[in-house]
Amino acid sequence: MTGQCSLEDYLQRYSETGPLAVAVAAAIDAIAVAAVDIAELTGKGLLSETSTLATGRNSDGDLQRDLDVRADAIIRRCLGKIPIAAFASEEARDVEIRDPHGRICVAVDPLDGSSNIDINMTVGTIFSILSAPDHFADCFRQPGTAQLAAGFVTYGPQTSLVLTVGDGVDVFTLDRASGCFRLVRRGMLIPMHADEFAINASNRRHWDAPVRTFIDECLTGIDGPANHDFNMRWIGSLVAEAFRILTRGGLFLYPSDARPGYGDGRLRLVYEAHPMALIVEQAGGLASTGYQRILDLSALSLHQRVPLIMGSAHEVRRIEELHCDPLLIASATAPLFARRGFFRV
Structure with missing residues (x-):
């Protein structure tokens, strides 16, 4: 039942579906924990000690804000508690090899749309999870069809997590009172024709x-x-x-x-x-x-x-x-x- 199912319950059931599902579920849970902290950070606006001004450029030449760096650090900290083979971020030049025994690789855009933060527009976090190949150098050279899971978080009027683990798309919204994400929409479908x-x-x-x-x-x-x-x-x-x-x-x-x-x-x-x-x-x-x-x-x-x-x-x-x-x-x-x-x- 939507609204009653927590992300924790959802991931527990998913983790029983296959040999890599436990690792994938752990990564999604870590990103969700990070999202709660990022939502708090972005929600404070100018009350936060974090500057919204551009502080430089990232390794690929785009403007980088203090919020980008802080969001990246939060995600790294949360993912650092689980065994992942490799990690990649928009805010870092190179792939970071972490645990040689890890079974998954995680790539993130820590704070998509950060240039909109000053005008109180929705921003978010995007992530992709893949299985670890034999050669770690090839972690993020796999086709998109190789993804085990993907999702994004929106920080707006609600903080929502959109998630697919390869079996449809479900949406969870952060219950701020309890600090956990709860399922609110199951099996999202995009109409065939656009308006x-x-x-x-x-x-x-x-x-x-x-x-x-x-x-x-x-x-x-x-x-x-x-x-x-x-x-x-x-x-x-x-x-x-x-x-x-x-x-x-x-x-x-x-x-x-x-x-x-x-x-x-x-x-x-x-x-x-x-x-x-x-x-x-x-x-x-x-x-x-x-x-x-x-x-x-x-x-x-x-x-x-x-x-x-x-x-x-x-x-x-x-x-x-x-x-x-x-x-x-x-x-x-x-x-x-x-x-x-x-x-x-």
């Missing part, structure tokens, strides 16, 4: 032709090929966008574009796109680069970036169709005469 899409429309001039075409179709609404009207959303926080899609459907696009540094997308494959793709697919949606299923990709490097288009299956398939359209492909090299060129008919 909302989320994209940073200010970058339209930089998008590739398939993305421009798809958004133009959405904007024409009932008068266009989609034959229905859309609403547009853009929160700018991956965890918030994903939670919205899970609860009421829709589409999220963070495509590659023509700006310097954006040619391969901006989201990280290992600890952002992979876990989100597993969650979305377990809820009946799709996640793609536009050309390829996200879960089929294997990372060549820990902080590899990738385009991410995820949500309702019908719209994701439409975007993939457009990426394979020969006229749109031709428009990249001959825009004057292609479908979206000057002499469009």
Whole structure:
């Protein structure tokens, strides 16, 4: 029964399902404990001694805030109490090899959307759990299909944990009185068709032709090929966008574009796109680069970036169709005469 089932009870039952389930359950429990502390930290805002200002850049060049570092430290401390083979974080340059006898590897984005903390917008933690391969150097070079579990936590009006252990998607909300997470939604399903899409429309001039075409179709609404009207959303926080899609459907696009540094997308494959793709697919949606299923990709490097288009299956398939359209492909090299060129008919 939802509301009565605690995360502890849920994980206890799950731990009995397979040889690696005990280790996976222990890691999820540790991350949940960390999430309670991070929720407290982020919830204090300016009352906290932690600065929300950028204090430098992480190893991959993104702005890093004191909150990012503090969240990373909290997760490390909590995971340090269990035997994991390897740990990876957005806030660290390299993979950290921990226990050579550990059976799982854990990758995290400790505080996704931290740039939004000053405006009291939802931020979160994202995690991915995989089995430990024979060679630890390959821990995070596995395809997304190799994930044993994935999830994210949102720190907003409620602190919620979205979780999949490969058998659907369930949502837990933090009961602040007891300090534990309780099951509130079981078997989340994303509608086949979207009524909302989320994209940073200010970058339209930089998008590739398939993305421009798809958004133009959405904007024409009932008068266009989609034959229905859309609403547009853009929160700018991956965890918030994903939670919205899970609860009421829709589409999220963070495509590659023509700006310097954006040619391969901006989201990280290992600890952002992979876990989100597993969650979305377990809820009946799709996640793609536009050309390829996200879960089929294997990372060549820990902080590899990738385009991410995820949500309702019908719209994701439409975007993939457009990426394979020969006229749109031709428009990249001959825009004057292609479908979206000057002499469009």
